[in-house]
Amino acid sequence: MNAGEDLSPLLAPFRLGGLEMRNRIVCSPISINLADGRGHVSDLVVQFYAMMGKTGVGMVTIGASSVSPEGGSTNTGTHVGKPEFEPGLRRLADAVRETGALSSLQIFHVGAQGNTAYSGQPVLGPSAYVCPDIGIMAHPLEPEDIARIEDEFVDAVISGLNCSFDFVELHLAHGYLLHQFLSPYFNHRTDRYGGSPGNRLRIMEAIAEKLARREPAALRRIGCRISGNDFLPDGMTIESNRPVVDLLEALGCAYWVVSAGIYDTAKQKPIHMARGDYWRYAGELRRFARAPVVAQGGIRSLETGARILRDGQGDLIGLAQALIADPLIIEKSAAGRSSEVVPCLECGRCRYLKRKDLTFDCVRPEGAGGVRPEGGGSG
Numbered sequence: 001m002n003a004g005e006d007l008s009p010l011l012a013p014f015r016l017g018g019l020e021m022r023n024r025i026v027c028s029p030i031s032i033n034l035a036d037g038r039g040h041v042s043d044l045v046v047q048f049y050a051m052m053g054k055t056g057v058g059m060v061t062i063g064a065s066s067v068s069p070e071g072g073s074t075n076t077g078t079h080v081g082k083p084e085f086e087p088g089l090r091r092l093a094d095a096v097r098e099t100g101a102l103s104s105l106q107i108f109h110v111g112a113q114g115n116t117a118y119s120g121q122p123v124l125g126p127s128a129y130v131c132p133d134i135g136i137m138a139h140p141l142e143p144e145d146i147a148r149i150e151d152e153f154v155d156a157v158i159s160g161l162n163c164s165f166d167f168v169e170l171h172l173a174h175g176y177l178l179h180q181f182l183s184p185y186f187n188h189r190t191d192r193y194g195g196s197p198g199n200r201l202r203i204m205e206a207i208a209e210k211l212a213r214r215e216p217a218a219l220r221r222i223g224c225r226i227s228g229n230d231f232l233p234d235g236m237t238i239e240s241n242r243p244v245v246d247l248l249e250a251l252g253c254a255y256w257v258v259s260a261g262i263y264d265t266a267k268q269k270p271i272h273m274a275r276g277d278y279w280r281y282a283g284e285l286r287r288f289a290r291a292p293v294v295a296q297g298g299i300r301s302l303e304t305g306a307r308i309l310r311d312g313q314g315d316l317i318g319l320a321q322a323l324i325a326d327p328l329i330i331e332k333s334a335a336g337r338s339s340e341v342v343p344c345l346e347c348g349r350c351r352y353l354k355r356k357d358l359t360f361d362c363v364r365p366e367g368a369g370g371v372r373p374e375g376g377g378s379g
């Protein structure tokens with residue numbers, strides 16, 4: 001805590017991609033595994049993100065939606081890119097807008113970190129890879145499947161914006177497919193999609209080019225979550241992400257979010273977050289990025305968020321577990337009652353990483369875990 005920190009810069013309006021945000025606080029993406037089992041938004045999904053909007057954040061990011069049939073990490077996640085998903089997604093975007101928050105739809109493909117047991121789908125990645133936690137061999141993608149997935153990302157961006165989300169956030173972190181192509185740790189291809197930094201960037205160039213051809217204005221409605229550090233000798237860092245940052249900024253990318261780690265290094269994440277390393281990576285990106293940077297990871301109070309802004313480590317801050325543990329954190333802190341905020345216990349119950357068959361919940365009775373099917377959470 002940084003008692004006495006002036007919260008007014010954090011609570012002041014901000015312009016993001018030409019749109020007004022009521023403050024500089026973003027609800028980070030929180031996957032809750034409560035879609036209908038076929039990728040469609042359910043009432044519980046709408047209810048949860050509306051609750052996040054009502055916390056008073058400036059923008060709600062919807063947890064990762066898969067662009068491909070095989071791209072989900074679980075069969076209870078949301079999907080995007082086909083007309084059948086649009087009515088639910090539109091309802092979700094409308095529900096968030098009604099709370100006064102902007103909205104962003106995060107999109108991803110799980111790639112080589114997929115689990116057939118949870119998704120019911122084959123596991124595909126840039127190269128053969130066995131995620132140590134999962135133990136399933138990912139098969140290298142054929143060039144025609146890479147082209148298909150590029151098209152699916154483009155369809156997903158266009159569809160998300162048509163559903164009236166303000167932004168669509170590309171997931172280039174946490175070891176998912178786009179991150180896998182960028183990273184020499186995952187990508188051992190010897191064709192035009194691997195072997196050099198330029199080739200590893202090719203999938204992103206292709207997505208950007210295809211989008212520019214179909215819907216150029218959409219490029220200014222894209223945000224990206226990148227990895228500040230994979231905690232691996234041959235993983236990504238802010239510096240190795242520079243080519244993708246330059247590429248997307250030249251096309252008008254609206255914002256960046258800095259995260260870190262992949263499934264294989266997930267155990268290290270809380271240590272780095274607690275040390276504020278994630279905000280340091282965001283500060284590094286901010287030195288050369290033009291678009292606003294969201295610093296996130298381990299922010300447990302608005303006072304810490306305000307200090308991060310003051311220290312120049314971010315233009316915006318992202319909160320996940322602090323909002324889950326106490327959806328009233330913004331209201332209480334803004335009223336000078338930060339001491340009443342219910343702290344996150346760091347118990348890990350809500351975290352989605354390992355058990356894709358569980359739905360989200362929080363051990364705090366005051367928390368946002370109250371969104372669950374009748375009879376309690378599935379775990």
Ligand SMILES: Cc1cc2nc3c(=O)[nH]c(=O)nc-3n(C[C@H](O)[C@H](O)[C@H](O)COP(=O)(O)O)c2cc1C
Nearest residue numbers: 028029030031063064297298319320321350351352
């Ligand atoms: C339940 C839960 C679900 C999450 N789902 C996603 C997700 O879909 N996409 C993503 O990029 N990060 C996801 N995250 C990570 C958060 O966005 C955030 O980066 C992380 O929790 C660290 O921030 P915090 O300390 O404010 O919680 C999830 C985190 C939690 C706790």
Ligand code: SF4
Nearest residue numbers: 344345347348350362
């Ligand atoms: S479940 Fe545990 S880790 Fe997650 S927000 Fe609640 S208290 Fe924090």
